[in-house]
Amino acid sequence: MNAQISKWLLLAIISSSVFLSVMDIFIVNVAIPAIKAGIHGTDSDIQLVIALYLLGYAIFLVTGGRAGDYFGKKKVFVVAMLAFVVISAVCGFAQTPWQLNAARFFQGVSAAWMIPQGITYIQEWFPGGQERVKALGIYGAVAGSASVIGQFLGGLLPEMQTFLEGWRLVFLINLPVGLVVMPLALMFLPADGRRVARGSNNAGFDHTGVLLLTLALVCVTYPLIRGRELGWPWWCVVMLLAGGALLAIFFKDQKQKLAAGRQPLLDVRLFAFRNFNIGMAIVLFYFMVQDSYFLINVMLLETGLGFSSAETGLLFVFQGIGYVAASLVSLRLVPLFGKKVLQTGVAIMVSTLALHIMILDGAEVDRRLLYPILFAYGTGCGSVLPSLLAVGLKNIPIALAGAASGTFSTFQQTAIALGIGVIGGIFFSHLGPSPDVADYISAYHTATITNMALLVMVAYFLWLLPGNEAVGSN
Incomplete structure (x- = not known):
């Protein structure tokens, strides 16, 4: 441990990686219409802007985790953050959809190499007890805050009048954060060598x-x-x-x-555990809903109903606040009530999506009603998401826990990308070549009903889990 700086300040340095990677997801979700107009892209171009980032992240996450052992965590962390910042600049100055989408894939890859190093550092600096719980709580709070800040900036930045188009700032905002953190990481992160030999049969990459x-x-x-x-x-x-x-x-x-x-790359022994398979089914259906929800709501509100990006961003800030508040409460309730907490969260999500359909049913929308509805939807998400990892990993042997966690994260990001493709495809297929407000509302209703059906599948697989102890505490 570097004697010149406390491990809590080191935690702040490595938490910047999860801040950047999470913010980049949510800031783009809200700014999608502005990005589409800026690059003169099609509907599928915009779906790929979201999906390719997630696929790059999903595919290389396990490999990124092993890279720290192979090359050293500090080196990988700094190089990956440098790559993330440089590629963010490429995204910000892209001129065509192809340039932007190619850059987004590699931006996701750099995030996949950056994030696991921070998690490994936490395990080393905070070896157990209350300190590790506190450190992981701070790390999770940074990720939650990044989602809220990303939603706010995704609405605000596209409307800013600068020498650059506002949508470009959505990507360029990463530069000041990275340029501040990288020198701090170089100066203060403890140096570490390879923990495995290059020639080891188990050490390299698959x-x-x-x-x-x-x-x-x-x-x-x-x-x-x-x-x-x-x-x-x-x-x-x-x-x-x-x-x-x-x-x-x-x-x-x-x-x-x-x-x-x-x-x-993937330890297939995990699929011999019934609870793990059920957990992966829950992850599949839940995360297909997560980002597709943002995509179809942003397109309806901004492009269909004429909301400003700033107002849309503020609406999703309320959703994010609901998520953060409920996640803090649910983590305390799950050890007491088990999967009932998740089932309640899913019920809240389904019922509030029904309210979405009722409210968003015409050109004239009572916008005041949207704020509490989105807040309530966020509380449903916050009741489910923080404990999904516990669902998938319950009863997994300790020897397989690391592989299970990496598989969970890979499956999660892949499911989000799949949701963007499937639910986004359903939405855009109902719009037609020259859509009016009625077309947008019809497309939104169809896609949202599909999301409700996916959440019903989440509820079904939660019901299949054997008792409340299947979720348990973390």
Whole structure:
């Protein structure tokens, strides 16, 4: 530990990574209409702006975690943050949808290499007891705050009049944070060497696994997003079939590496645990809803109903405040009441989505009603999300806990990208070439009802969990 600075200040330095990566998700969610207009993009271009960041993050998260052992946590943290900042600048100065989307993928990759180092540092600096609980609480609070700040800035920045288009500031806002944190990290983070030998059979990266998973997820996600807009050409169908085949090859490859004593990207032994499989089903259906909710609501409010981006951002700030407040309460209630807390949260989400449909049913909207409704929806999310990891990892052996956590995070980000493709596709397919307000409302209702159905599936799989102790405390 560096004697010149306390570990709590070091915690602030590494927490900047989760702040940047989370803020970047939510700031883009709210600014989507402005970004679409700025790059003269199509509906599918905008879906890809969200989805490719998440796919880059999902695919390389496990590899990023191992990179700290292989190269040293400090080196990986600083280099990954530098890459994140540089690529954010590339996003901010992009001239075409292709330039922006390619940069967004690599921005997600850099986040995947940056985040795991901070989590490992916390485990080392705070070895147990109340200190670790407090440190993880601070780290989680930073992530929650980043979501609220991102929603606020996503509404505010596109309306700012500067020498640059406002939407570009959505990405360039990352630069001052990174340029302040990187020198501090270089000066104060403790130096560390490799904890594994380069030649070790278990030490390196699963290059083949990363390549197969990347190709598989791109082959599934890209045609789901592009196909509708292009009229489903033959190559979209071929890509989907190829994606399914590549996923099958990926799982076979992972089993073979595990049997040979090598370190695979995904430990397939996890799927022998029933609760883990149920937890992954919950993660799939829940996270398909999470970001697609923002996409369809932002498009309806700003493009369909003419809300300003600032007003939309403020609405989602209320949703974020509800989330943060409920998450703090739910973490105390789950050890007492188990999965009932999550089931209550899902019920709140479904009922408030029904209220969304009732209120957002015409050109004239009582905007005052939206604030408490979005706040209530946020409380539902906050009652579910913080304990989903506990659902998936309950009864997992300690030896597999690290692999399970990485698989959970990968599955989570992939599910969000899939939701953007599926739910976003449903929404945009109902708009038609020249949509009016009625088209936007109809598309929104259809997509929101689909999200409600996905949440009902979450409730079903929560019901399958055996008793309240299946969730338990963290």
